[in-house]
Amino acid sequence: MxxxxxxxxxxxxxxxxxxAKVLGRAQYIDDIALPNMWxxxxxxxxxxxxRITSITFDPAIPWHEFTIVTAxxxxxxxxxxxxxxxxxxxxxxxxxxxxxxxxxxxxxDRAVLPAAVAAVHITYDPLPAVFTIDQxxxxxxxxxxxxxxxxxxxxxxxxxxxxxxxxxLDAIFAAADHIVTGEYRxxxxxxxxxxxxxxxxxxSATHGVTVRGAMQCPFYVVHALQLVFxxxxxxxxxxxxxxxxxxxxxxxxxxxxxxxxxxxxxxSGHPVKICYDRAEDxxxxxxxxxxxxxxxxxxxxxxxxxGGDIAFCLDGGAYLTLSATVLSRGTIHAAGPYRWxxxxxxxxxxxxxxxxxxxxxxxxxPQSIFATERHMDRIAHALGITxxxxxxxxxxxxxxxxxxxxxxxxxxxxxxxxxxxxTRALTESDYHAKQARFQKENPTSPIKRGIGFATxxxxxxxxxxxxxxxxxxxxxxxxxxxxxxxxxxxxxxGQGTNTILCQIAAETLHLPYDFILIAQPDTKHVPNSxxxxxxxxxxxxxxxxxxxxxxxxxxxITSGHLPHHYSADDFRHAALAYLxxxxxxxxxxxxxSPGDIVWDDDNYKGEAYPAYAWAVYxxxxxxxxxxxxxxxxxxxxxxxxxxxxxxxxxxxxIEGGVAQGIGFALYEKCVWQQGHMANxxxxxxxxxxxxxxxxxxxxxxxxxxxxxxxxxxxIGELPMDGPAPAILNAIxxxxxxxxxxxxxxxxxxxxxxxxxxxxxxxxxxPEATA
Amino acid sequence: xxxxTLTINGQPRTIEAPPLKRLLDVLRxxxxxxxxxxxxxxxxxGSCSVLLNGELVNSCLxxxxxxxxxxITTIEGIASNEKLHPIxxxxxxxxxxQCGICTPGMIxxxxxxxxxxxxxxxxxxxxxxxxNLCRCTGYTRIFQAVQQASKTxxxxxxxSPI
Numbered sequence: 001m002x003x004x005x006x007x008x009x010x011x012x013x014x015x016x017x018x019x020a021k022v023l024g025r026a027q028y029i030d031d032i033a034l035p036n037m038w039x040x041x042x043x044x045x046x047x048x049x050x051r052i053t054s055i056t057f058d059p060a061i062p063w064h065e066f067t068i069v070t071a072x073x074x075x076x077x078x079x080x081x082x083x084x085x086x087x088x089x090x091x092x093x094x095x096x097x098x099x100x101x102x103x104x105x106x107x108x109d110r111a112v113l114p115a116a117v118a119a120v121h122i123t124y125d126p127l128p129a130v131f132t133i134d135q136x137x138x139x140x141x142x143x144x145x146x147x148x149x150x151x152x153x154x155x156x157x158x159x160x161x162x163x164x165x166x167x168x169l170d171a172i173f174a175a176a177d178h179i180v181t182g183e184y185r186x187x188x189x190x191x192x193x194x195x196x197x198x199x200x201x202x203x204s205a206t207h208g209v210t211v212r213g214a215m216q217c218p219f220y221v222v223h224a225l226q227l228v229f230x231x232x233x234x235x236x237x238x239x240x241x242x243x244x245x246x247x248x249x250x251x252x253x254x255x256x257x258x259x260x261x262x263x264x265x266x267x268s269g270h271p272v273k274i275c276y277d278r279a280e281d282x283x284x285x286x287x288x289x290x291x292x293x294x295x296x297x298x299x300x301x302x303x304x305x306x307g308g309d310i311a312f313c314l315d316g317g318a319y320l321t322l323s324a325t326v327l328s329r330g331t332i333h334a335a336g337p338y339r340w341x342x343x344x345x346x347x348x349x350x351x352x353x354x355x356x357x358x359x360x361x362x363x364x365x366p367q368s369i370f371a372t373e374r375h376m377d378r379i380a381h382a383l384g385i386t387x388x389x390x391x392x393x394x395x396x397x398x399x400x401x402x403x404x405x406x407x408x409x410x411x412x413x414x415x416x417x418x419x420x421x422x423t424r425a426l427t428e429s430d431y432h433a434k435q436a437r438f439q440k441e442n443p444t445s446p447i448k449r450g451i452g453f454a455t456x457x458x459x460x461x462x463x464x465x466x467x468x469x470x471x472x473x474x475x476x477x478x479x480x481x482x483x484x485x486x487x488x489x490x491x492x493x494g495q496g497t498n499t500i501l502c503q504i505a506a507e508t509l510h511l512p513y514d515f516i517l518i519a520q521p522d523t524k525h526v527p528n529s530x531x532x533x534x535x536x537x538x539x540x541x542x543x544x545x546x547x548x549x550x551x552x553x554x555x556x557i558t559s560g561h562l563p564h565h566y567s568a569d570d571f572r573h574a575a576l577a578y579l580x581x582x583x584x585x586x587x588x589x590x591x592x593s594p595g596d597i598v599w600d601d602d603n604y605k606g607e608a609y610p611a612y613a614w615a616v617y618x619x620x621x622x623x624x625x626x627x628x629x630x631x632x633x634x635x636x637x638x639x640x641x642x643x644x645x646x647x648x649x650x651x652x653x654i655e656g657g658v659a660q661g662i663g664f665a666l667y668e669k670c671v672w673q674q675g676h677m678a679n680x681x682x683x684x685x686x687x688x689x690x691x692x693x694x695x696x697x698x699x700x701x702x703x704x705x706x707x708x709x710x711x712x713x714x715i716g717e718l719p720m721d722g723p724a725p726a727i728l729n730a731i732x733x734x735x736x737x738x739x740x741x742x743x744x745x746x747x748x749x750x751x752x753x754x755x756x757x758x759x760x761x762x763x764x765x766p767e768a769t770a
Numbered sequence: 771x772x773x774x775t776l777t778i779n780g781q782p783r784t785i786e787a788p789p790l791k792r793l794l795d796v797l798r799x800x801x802x803x804x805x806x807x808x809x810x811x812x813x814x815x816g817s818c819s820v821l822l823n824g825e826l827v828n829s830c831l832x833x834x835x836x837x838x839x840x841x842i843t844t845i846e847g848i849a850s851n852e853k854l855h856p857i858x859x860x861x862x863x864x865x866x867x868q869c870g871i872c873t874p875g876m877i878x879x880x881x882x883x884x885x886x887x888x889x890x891x892x893x894x895x896x897x898x899x900x901x902n903l904c905r906c907t908g909y910t911r912i913f914q915a916v917q918q919a920s921k922t923x924x925x926x927x928x929x930s931p932i
Contacts, residue, residue: 014862021870022858024805024845028871031804192905194809194817195871244807244871245905278810494869494906648865652911656868659908682814682903690909691900 009507009710012648016498016518017242026242029198029213030275037200038067040264040274041113043103043120044284045095048131048353048675049144050124052093055103058119066116067268069104074263076230080255081223086145087319087356089228089259095124096144097318097355098676099284101256106264106272129353130154131675133292133313136350145318145351156316156349157324159331161604163343163403165307169298172307172342176298180382184295184371185741186724188315188670189288189663191360192687193493195244197253197285198275201261208235209262214243215254217531218489218523224255225262233523240521243493247660248359250493251533252322253285282680286358287670289314289326289349293334293371303383303390307342310334312368314349317356323349326357328463329534330364332608333721335403336372337418337457338394343403353675359533361660362720365458373454373725374740377732387729391422391455404608413706416614416640421701422455425616428699429453429636434620435733442734446625449633450734453618454725459609460707460714461536464599467591467610473527474544476505476552477586482575484509484552485517487586488529490541495716496649497537503645504542504709508549511568527588535714538645539611542709544589551587594707610707613715615639617658617722620694621730628750632662632694632727640701642713647700650715654698657719662694663687665724669743776840778803779847785834793832794818797844805845805874809903816902819875820844826882826901845874848881856922857881857915866915868906876902880916889920 020026057063071078071092078092079085091102105116128142135141136154143153152158165172173179199213208231215221218238225236238258243250257274264272276284291314298307312334316323331347380390395418396402398410409415426432431451438449461467475487486505492498502516509516519526529541556562559582562574578585599606620634637654644650667686671678679685704711724742732738737752772789775782778801785800797803797820806829809815813828820829821843848855857880860866867873876899883890883898890898895916896909904912919925 012865015865015867017870018862018867019854021867021873022854022861022877023849024874024877026870027804028807030808031798193869193871194815194903194905195807195869196809243869245869247905277808278812496868648911652865652868652907655908655910656906657908660905681812682810683812687903687905689900689903690912691896693909696908696910 004710006507006710008503008513009645010643010647012646013499013503013513015496016502017492028195028244029200029241032200032241034200034202034271036270038106038108038264038268038270038272039110039113040104040106040261040272041117042101042260043105043117045091045098045100045102045122047095047124047126048098049096049129050094050126052091052095052102052122053125054123056121058121061116061119065107067106067264069263069267073267074228077227079227080259081227082252082321083324084320087321097353098674099355101260104260104264106268129675131352131354131672133290133315133350136352144353154351156320156351157327159328159347159604161331161345161403163335163340165342166344169307169309169342169344173298176306177301178299178383179296180299180379181296182375182378182740184293184374186291186367186370187743188290188357189360189668190282190670190685191247191249193245193247193249196276196278196281197250197257198273199254199257199261200271200273201258201265202271203262203266208237210237211258211262212239212241213254213258214250215240216246216250216491216493216533218491218521219528220252220531221255221258222523224259228259229262238523240491243491246493247361248363248533249286251359251531253358278682279680282685283677284355286321286356288360289316289323289357289364289367291330291367293368295371295375297375297379299379299383301383303379303385303393305338305340305394308340308344310345312345312347314364314367315352315354315357316349317352317354319356321356321358323357325463326359326364329459330368332404332459332463332604333365334368334372336369337396337455337614339396339400340403354672361657362717363534365717366661366664366720366724369454369456369721370724370742373456374728377452377729378738387453388422388426392419395419395422395455402608405605406607413704413711414611415703418455418614421614421616421638421640425453425618425636425638428638429618431618438734448623448625448734449621450730450732451618451620452726452729452733453616454722454729455616456721457612457614458535458718458721460539460611460613461609462534464601464608467540468593470530470591472530472541472544472591473588474529474541474548475527475586475588476545476548477584478575478579479517480579482572482579483515483517484511484549485519486545487519487526488541489521489523489526490529490537491521491532495653496646497532499649500538500645501542501545504545505549507710508546509553509571511571515568535716535718538712539705539708539714540591542712543707544591546709547589548587551589552585555585555587611642611705611713613639613641613713613718615718615722617726619723619726619730621727621734623731623734623749625753628746628753630666630731630744630749632666634694635696635723637696637719637722638699639715639718640703641715641718642705642708643702643711644700645710645712650700651698653715654719655696658696658723659688659693661720661723662727665727665742666744669745772835774834774838776837776842778842779844787834789835790833792830793820793834793837794829796834797829803844803846807871807874809871814903816879817872817875819878819902821878821882824885826879843878845877848877856925857919860915860919860922864915864918865911866907872902872904876904876912880919883916884920884925888926890916
């Protein structure tokens, strides 16, 4: 496919719901009140693991005013289903993490709930617990999840990805010029959407459950409610309200809070709202999986990768939730955009007694890419060549295959020239000159400056055969006003779903952008276009919208109502005439797997994703040897993302993702005490403010993909992957100290710099290379 | 309960509330002005920002007793009839609003900033908005919206009540 000339796609119209947002009129869940609505609250465990021995209610509280729900009130299965059914809706006999829900309360007055929650006293018989990957995998670890006699305890899921001459790895390592090893760790990270999780639920015996609230994936919630209430899908209606940020944090968790609110609604006979405050949201909801990656590489003396053995591990928290799929994406992305003659990646996700970790932008890839990109610099330093050299000698080129065997086309759509991207990024960031200047100035300056980069890719859409399984459906209908209205379950939470899908429909239909409508995601009215995750909306759902629009216009043309060339007025008249003559018109299209996308789930071979976005990110840092604070002072983000549908939204996605990546690297630390997040406040969980961030320079290259509408690919998660390794590479450039664990806070830098015998004014000496 | 008289978006209002009830809750629950949002409840995120006698405050930290006789401007008082205020228009055009939850507070903080510095430099913008957290944008497009607003006539006006 060659680049098409477009008018609406590629321009930057005003965001569809933008006027309501700037006026403050957009209705988020906590802005909505239903008649006779009550408020719900959750009584949670205070220990990481144990048997519940008693529950008592303080007589000072007038309990008759409250509705109280326990596991015994669950009409269906007491489970929140994601991948498996291990995750309880309400704990009854045992708890497996702090802040696990045990009991629910509802009352007409929101203000009385905190005291009531505190007046429910629960005692436990504690059991031994584990809090880290290292503890969970230890031979003498208590079995906290799964079969206690399994060969590997506490293991949620494992993958083994073998690539190239993997069976010859031992011989390759034995014969290699260099063996470079490293260990890399990343911490839990909070999504920190500014709107906390919240749901309002209603129940009626005839209509079943209706919930509305902040969420990414309405049909995930339907699926979860069906089990909890033992109801058919038609009696579990889910409506997404305006959602104040999500980033993965409203992918799986809304199923929990929706089930809780609905249980209270059923028992109380009132609509019930549960909106968490910040402390509860931070303590009880999902975070990014902490990771530990060990990499061993065989390298030739000129810096070519000969073989690799990567052990990628995630801490999944107490229940499986989405850990298997997070692990899958992380495992595949561990290979990075490189040629590996032989590679083994072992991925393992472990159970711990922390609250379940879940989806967060990047979904495992930021963790493994951090490790791989730090390791590429480690190889360079071990061999005495530059980080650029080591990339140049190993980057995938047209005609090469990724570690799963996916071909990078020689030319045309979906190819990429990473050498060119690297050259452009280093040139436009003035990398070489800055590096030389910093090296000259650093010895006499208390501020050590450095520059580093990361080269990486991110797959768009569900991994492997996921899109085939999702089998998404998209519809476009004609409204009574003769306008096309898009019907999808794909949700808007800031990233621009409403806008880009309307642009795609407008471009396809040759109609003005303002003429296109998009329905509120309400599972009673919209089809299941899949979850709004995995950088899939623009590419996968967008392509379906394009096809549905083509089908709609074809119906109007073949029925004789619309000429081949038409104006917006012609369209409206044709639509109204069609509706009058034939009744409603709805064009439906279902996902069709492209013939050349083949994935082998057992062996992790084939087309892992329909397409990848490719990027080179360059970071500049300043490390103050008086305060030991590291600051990112300049950032350059170059990416190839296929056709850019909306330049302002796209740049906004990159800038926002880079900001979260900077937070991941330098600011955001979850402090765990016996599995409880001790810093569950915005006061001491620190995200970057407007005064903390550097200038972020964003540049796009656009090689169209055959898989997306007008050549578009996914970009939502990509910018989360590159900042952390680029920044840590820059810090090593500045300090000559390899830091391999994030978040990297001033106290960590202080410890390493002073432990190495440095004082603030002394020049740093390179650590011995591996 | 205490009787409090104050002026909200130019209109005099009298309410009955416990003296320590937060201004944020009075706005949202008693007056049904839900534009101010609760993000943290402890004055860190700024999504509940309003102008109190022209000063930018976190309404989650203001007991209603302290607002006796005050003039309060919320996001609902920024637009004039159905016409967007220039700051709102600039946020729309520049992509300064993504999920929108911080937007009301951010617009009020911008209003306050431009009162203080009609032509702010980047550092003044960064520091002026540092009390308002945004998780979506990385702030870049917000800075551009503020810069555009500072060049737009009429930015420094708050409309008089209808």
